[in-house]
Amino acid sequence: MDRALSPASVRPKSIYKDPDDGRQRFLLELEFVQCLANPTYIHYLAQNRYFEDEAFIGYLKYLQYWQRPEYIKFIMYPHCLYFLELLQNANFRNAMAHPTNKELTHRQQFYFWKNYRNNRLKHILPRSLAEPSAALPAPASTQPQPPVPALPPVPATSVAVTTSSSQAPSPMPYGIPPGSGIAKNDMRNTSADRRKRK
Template identity: 70%
Template sequence: MASPEEMGDDASEIPSPPKNTYKDPDGGRQRFLLELEFIQCLANPTYIHYLAQNRYFEDEAFIGYLKYLQYWQRPEYIKFIMYPHCLYFLELLQNPNFRTAMAHPANKELAHRQQFYYWKNYRNNRLKHILPRPLPEPVPPQPPVAPSTSLPPAPSATAALSPALSPMQYNNMLSKNDTRNMGATGIDRRKRKKGI
C-alpha cells in the first residue's frame, strides 16, 4: 500500500475541477435553437453567398464550426430540421472549392435555380418512381379482315360541283323578319346604322 505522503502527492497531481464552471441555465436549449437556426439558414444559397462575400469562409474557426455542425446529420438531430437542403449545403461547404465558388454571384444564382427546379419537380419525379404503373390491358387479337372487292361509293357529280357555303352566306339566308331577330314583344332588335 502507498503511504499517506505518496497519496497526498498523487492527489495534488490530479487537477481539481474549476470552481466557476459554467452551467447553462436552460440545459442547452438556447444553444440547440441557435445552432438549428444557423444550420437551416444554410439551405439558402443567398445566405451562403453572403458568408462568402464577407470572408467568413477564410476564418479557420468558422471552418471548424462548420465541421462541428456535421453532428446534425445524425438521426437523433435530423428529425428537427425542416429544410433538408441545409444538410446538403453543409456537406458541400466542407469543400474549399465550393466555398470559394459561392463568392461569385453566378454560382449563387445557379445553386438557387437548381434548388427551385428540384422543389418544382420533386413530387412528380418521386411519384414516377414510387407509384406502380398500371399494366397495359391486353388487346384481343382481331380476326383477319378479308379484302373487300367492293369499292366505296363515288361522290355524285352535283355534290362535287356545288361549292360549300361560307358563314357569311348563311347569314344572308335568314329572312329579315326572322323570329330570331325579334324580341318577345315583336320589335326588331337589330342594330342599324344611324343616318348622318
C-alpha cells in the first residue's frame, strides 16, 4: 500500500476560526465601507486602478450586506451606502477617476449637508392649526368635545425658517451677533501693540 494514500497520513483539513469571533473583520469592513462616503477616497481608488481588479469589484458586491437592517445600525455616515450602490456601476467607477467628477460629487454632497437640516425643519416645526370656518354647520352631536391639547412652544434656540427661498438661515446660528459688544480677537496687530507699549 502506498504510504502517501494511507488513511493515517490523510488528515482532515482544519477549519479556520477567528480568534476574536470575527470582531476584527467586522471593524475593518465597517471602516472601509464608511470611507466610501468620501468622494476623494473613491477618486483615490479609481486613480490607483483598484476598480480594474475583478477581485476588488467582487469585494464591493460582497459589502452590500451592510444595507441590511441588522448591520445598517452601525453606519455613522449613510452616504457611504449610497456610494457603495453607485460603485456597482462600471460607468460611475470610470467617471470617478476624473478630478472634475470628484469635485462635482463633493460639491453636491456638501450642498445636501448644508440644506438638509433647513429643509427638514420645514416639515418638523409645528404649524398653527387652521381656524374653523364659520360657514361650516355645527356638529349634530350634543356631547361636549374634549379640548384639543396645545402644541408645545418652539425652543428659542432653534433656527427660524424663512418663507423666502432666496434667503436661507445661516448654517452656523451660534456666531457672535453684530453690535453685541463682544470683541473679536484680532491677532494681526498684536506685535505692533506690544512695540508701542514698551
